[in-house]
Amino acid sequence: AMPRVLPYYAVKCYPEPAILKLLMALGAGFDCASKGELDMMLRMGASPARIIFAHPCKRSCDFRFAREHGIQYTTFDTVSELHKIAEMDPEFKLVLRIRADDPGARVPLGLKYGAEVSEAPALLRAARELALECCGVSFHVGSAAKNLATFTNAIENARKVFDEAASLGYRMDLLDIGGGFTGHFDEMGNVMFGEIANTINAALAKYFPPGGDLGDVRVIAEPGRYFAETSSTLLTPVIGQRDRVAKDGSIHKDYWLTDGLYGSFNCIVYDGQNPEFRVIRSPIQPEPIDTRSYVSTLWGPTCDSADVVYKDVALPALRNGDWLLWPNAGAYTVAGACDFNGIEFTHPCKVYVWSDSVVDPPEDREEAQEQPQPQQTDAE
Known part of the structure; x- marks a missing residue:
């Protein structure tokens, strides 16, 4: 070029x-x-x-x-x-x-x-x-x-x-x-x-x-x-969850992930990124019964209450063991991480994958488009 x-x-x-x-x-x-x-x-x-x-x-x-x-x-x-x-x-x-x-x-x-x-x-x-x-x-x-x-x-x-x-x-x-x-x-x-x-x-x-x-x-x-x-994709399993009743009677869900602002998501603070994600269901659990969406917060794993990846986003009900997949996670992510709380953000587990194509097949793209994206809701 x-x-x-x-x-x-x-x-x-x-x-x-x-x-x-x-x-x-x-x-x-x-x-x-x-x-x-x-x-x-x-x-x-x-x-x-x-x-x-x-x-x-x-x-x-x-x-x-x-x-x-x-x-x-x-x-x-x-x-x-x-x-x-x-x-x-x-x-x-x-x-x-x-x-x-x-x-x-x-x-x-x-x-x-x-x-x-x-x-x-x-x-x-x-x-x-x-x-x-x-x-x-x-x-x-x-x-x-x-x-x-x-x-x-x-x-x-x-x-x-x-x-x-x-x-x-x-x-x-x-x-x-x-x-x-x-x-x-x-x-x-x-x-x-x-x-x-x-x-x-x-x-x-x-x-x-x-x-x-x-x-x-x-x-x-x-x-x-x-x-x-585009060289790397980040995968974060859900390791904890909580339901709380909002003032209007609706359920607000909290989820804890294995990565956060002290790790690869420092890109949100320092690089102005708004990472997209898709839900990957656990392969060892049955299909979820609850298919509704809930206003949800995604927390990082540290003890810091400021360690929040997204607040008030619409998500389907997740379970411990489900995953979030974050594409385009190579630039200014783990390079800026630190090991706060003794959590080894700077040395994530890596899996190297070779593909003969830089894009997914059409059927995989259609499936990905059906996944929820981190859109802000009107919830208080």
């Missing part, structure tokens, strides 16, 4: 060894943001030349590790970071991260990282005074971006920074267009990526044409969700 762009997978999104090894075998690079991620990828056999240390504010231990292991590329967006680089690893090839916000992105990033385009000249001059090598520009429009024009504007602004750098004697040759792409499939198994890809390709052709005055600029991206989101 984007023939000029080489993916550098965002390890933070889902550091699942099976995905990392597969992407490495396919020739991908890797976006690492810490000493730990660098160490993980190097131990797997990734070449330092295929890693970008894409964190604009690094710790001293990060610098030491990167220097000792030959990591060549890193990002920056402040004068403060330039002075740290000059002191701790002046051989780094520097990539200036600029701000490029999509206001409709699920997780905007510009408030924390990315220099304003107007700040770029001063940053480049500071790098020149410190005798540091600036080789490129990066940006990130935000996670799960929606506004296509944001990519065009960001690539245009990157070209402005390239031109400013050239006026100071730099010859940049790397453009990092970040991430923000989703990786869902349509009913035919095709990745729904066309509009974003077409927009990026057009902007690259306009502002960074091959063989243009900038030469052949190398273009990379930092996709995480695009590769990881």
Whole structure:
């Protein structure tokens, strides 16, 4: 879809060894943001030349590790970071991260990282005074971006920074267009990526044409969700339940699951996700007698009363041993989990499944469409 762009997978999104090894075998690079991620990828056999240390504010231990292991590329967006680089690893090839916000992105990033385009000249001059090598520009429009024009504007602004750098004697040759792409499939198994890809390709052709005055600029991206989101499905058994009578006399049901906000569902808090699910009935129990729907709450397993996955959703009556199946559970789920209460959220049981198709057969899709989804009810 984007023939000029080489993916550098965002390890933070889902550091699942099976995905990392597969992407490495396919020739991908890797976006690492810490000493730990660098160490993980190097131990797997990734070449330092295929890693970008894409964190604009690094710790001293990060610098030491990167220097000792030959990591060549890193990002920056402040004068403060330039002075740290000059002191701790002046051989780094520097990539200036600029701000490029999509206001409709699920997780905007510009408030924390990315220099304003107007700040770029001063940053480049500071790098020149410190005798540091600036080789490129990066940006990130935000996670799960929606506004296509944001990519065009960001690539245009990157070209402005390239031109400013050239006026100071730099010859940049790397453009990092970040991430923000989703990786869902349509009913035919095709990745729904066309509009974003077409927009990026057009902007690259306009502002960074091959063989243009900038030469052949190398273009990379930092996709995480695009590769990881649909790769995993989460299964949570029901381990407890309770009925309570509401003021109007109706029954409100509470269910306890084996995962919650401290585990894979941290994505609800930190990533703005609203996970979909379907009910899977226990194969060792008879078909349920009660087929009515009830206003229900899904609780996580910890002692924290804030550990609630969904409140007041319509669900059929569930039993201990029934399951909820959550698709598209790869991106920013278990990667952000912790083992609060001593519950091992960070080491879930994994079952690896191979399929010759990326979509379910039509009959399975029809069955899934009949399953209830987490819609808010009008109950108090």
